[in-house]
Amino acid sequence: MITNKTKKELKKTKKIYRHSAFLLYFMMAIFWGYIIYFLLPIKVFEIQKEPAPILTKRVKMGDILQYNLQRVKFFDVPTEITYQFFDGVAYFIPYVFLTHQSVGVRNSNIGIQVPAISPGKYRVRVTIRSILPLFKSITDTFITEEFEIYKELE
Numbered sequence: 147m148i149t150n151k152t153k154k155e156l157k158k159t160k161k162i163y164r165h166s167a168f169l170l171y172f173m174m175a176i177f178w179g180y181i182i183y184f185l186l187p188i189k190v191f192e193i194q195k196e197p198a199p200i201l202t203k204r205v206k207m208g209d210i211l212q213y214n215l216q217r218v219k220f221f222d223v224p225t226e227i228t229y230q231f232f233d234g235v236a237y238f239i240p241y242v243f244l245t246h247q248s249v250g251v252r253n254s255n256i257g258i259q260v261p262a263i264s265p266g267k268y269r270v271r272v273t274i275r276s277i278l279p280l281f282k283s284i285t286d287t288f289i290t291e292e293f294e295i296y297k298e299l300e
Contacts, residue, residue, distance in 0.1 A: 271287060
């Protein structure tokens, strides 16, 4: 025989069970959404023309090397850019951190100061790391055309 008191306790228990089940399903949905977010590829940056054309084919050590970048940016997220001069041996330049870049198609001329490295023919490898929310980052890499670094005679 079920009394009035046990009916109330049974209703209260069912209500608690429903709330717990809802909370559990909600947490599972967030968990699986987070997993899908990490596994799904997200395109932040796209290079239109690769290798990127060099505007100054011969450049002196310490001068500015200019290249043309044709790109499409889909999201405005903080970006870390690393430059690397290479000819078999890589010479790194400290990274540049950018925020609030315009979204959309852009054609821009970019300059890099040439470090004091040995004269010769080089390419620049540019690594762009886009930092997304929730501990995710996406890395894109492109190279430029070949150019020559020369040393000025004294």
